Amino acid sequence: MSQSTFGKKFTVTTWGESHGKALGAVVDGVPAGLFLTEADIQVYLDRRKPGQSRYTTSRSEGDQVEILSGVFEGRTTGTPISLIVYNKDQRSQDYGNIAQTYRPGHADFGFDSKYGFRDYRGGGRSSGRETIGRVAAGAIAAKILKELGITLQTYTSSIGPVSCQGFHPEVISENSFYMPDMVAAKKAVQYLEQCMRKNDSAGGVIECRINGVPAGIGDPVFGKLDAAFAQALMSIGAVKAVEVGDGVKVSSMKGSTDNDGFHMEDGKITKTTNHAGGILGGISDGGQILLRAHVKPTPSISQAQQTVTRTGENISIEIKGRHDPVIVPRAVVVVESMAAITLVDAMFSNMSARMDYVKDFYL
Template identity: 60%
Template sequence: MAGSIFGTLFRVSTFGESHGTALGAVIDGCPAGLPLSAEEIQAYLNRRKPGQSAFTTPRKEADTCEILSGVFEGKTLGTPIAVLVWNKDQHSADYQAIWDCYRPGHADFGFDRKFGFRDPRGGGRSSGRETIGRVIGGAIAAKLLAEFGIRAFAYVSAVGAIEAATFDEAICAENLLGMPDPEAAARAAAYLKEVMQARDSLGGTVSCRVTGMFPGLGEPVFDKLDAELAKAVMSIGAVKGVEFGDGFGVSTRRGSEDNDAFCPGQGGTEKKSNHAGGMLGGISDGSDILLRAAVKATPSIGSPQETVNKNGEPVTIEIQGRHDPTIMPRAAVVVESMVNLVLADLLLRNSVSTVEKLKRAAGRA
């Protein structure tokens, strides 16, 4: 299976299956001398681990990480960083009744056709639990970005059709859905309880804002900053769409309405607005990067669904086991992690974009 490695210079390889022995990641290309601890990675993992509320799967996994290599006396060595998380509460028997069935909304059918077999234990490699490796890499990337004053923060801006109307980052930690608007969070929680009683699920929207950005990050052709971010976020299994800045709203405007005017600012040239979401021509313009990701409803639901088994025979299934009625509270940190990975990789690539930068790196400037 190809496609488990992400990045050019800051590279992350993820491994493991939902009901396998362990999951984790190997990060290659992280510069030496970066302060890093297991506790800092754990803080990221804690944001996505299961069993934290009535709105997440009751699977009880501590998701405690172990750094196996690449760090010595609290700093990175410049060598590959291997981080492991053990699976401890997998219930593979929950899938026995649908072992040979293709679950609607899942990767089962395509996976089986591509590889000639599949791991039916919770989806195997195509499970959302695969994102553990992404979050490990994203936590390390966040540490690198912090050295340059860059910070990404992702949050739940909508659950179903209920959208946050206000933004207060501190509020996200005060409600079970991770929304920045307390009133919207309360309405969303009440609606989600109704959906859960119907043995159904909900999706929503994750928004991410990157602050501290400087102009000049990204490439102008195929490796545009927004293109790289779109690929990264779209690689998350539940994400079905990504937009930047005002997104699809720009399609109805005139150029005079959509263009962001430049003006002198305290820190140099600035923009009066940010319809573009912090990128122009595939390169950062110094404004905050703004993106939104559309996340589909959890496909594992308890209500009856029609499908077929491996023999092509029609069957009706009711999925048992432990599943998220919505993944929104856990999805935000995965989006944030993928954004971090892109920015860290492009930051390293940017260091060789001119001869002068190379000279400074070599101490010859």
């Protein structure tokens, strides 16, 4: 299988299956000398692990990470960093009834059509559990960015029809959905309880704000920074749409309201507004980067759904097992991780964009 590697200068290769022995990632391009421990990575993995509330799968996984290479005496060596997380609570028998059946809303049919074979236990490489490697690598990327004064803040902005009306970042970690609005979080509970009583699921929207990014990151034409973010976020299995800045709203706006003006502030060029979400012409403009990922409802539901078997028999199926009634809360850190990985890769690539940069480094 190709295309398991993301990035050019800062590369991440994920490996493993939902019900295999382990999952992990190999991260290459990390500069030597970065202070890094397993605890730094575990903080991120703890944000995505199952069993955090009744609104996530009851699969019991500690998701404890081990660093196998690339770190010596608490600092990176400049060589590839190999990370592993062992699976502890697989219940492959839960998937026996779908071994020959294509689940609605899943990658089963497409995967079988491509390879003529599939790991039906939780979806194999198509499982959301694949994101463990992304999150572990994202923790490293985020630490690199922090060293450069760049921070990411990611949260749920909506669950189903319930949207945040206020923005109070201090309460993000105080509710099960990672919403910056406690009123919306309480309404989301009511909505999701209704879905669960009907054996249904919900989707939502995740926002990521990135502060401290200097102007000039990204390349025009095919290497646009917003295009890189879109590819990264769309590569997350449950994400079906990505917006930057005002996103789809721009199609109904006028140029006089969509354009971001410039002015001098404290001796620096800054923008009067940020409709573009921190990126103009595919290059960062120094403003806050705002990304928005739209996540579909969990496809595994216990309602009867129409499907077919590998032999072409029309049947009805109800998905059994342990599944999240909403993917969004656990996907928050996945979106943040992919955004961090993308930005580090773009910044490392940008180091050779100008001759004066090269001279500053070597002379």
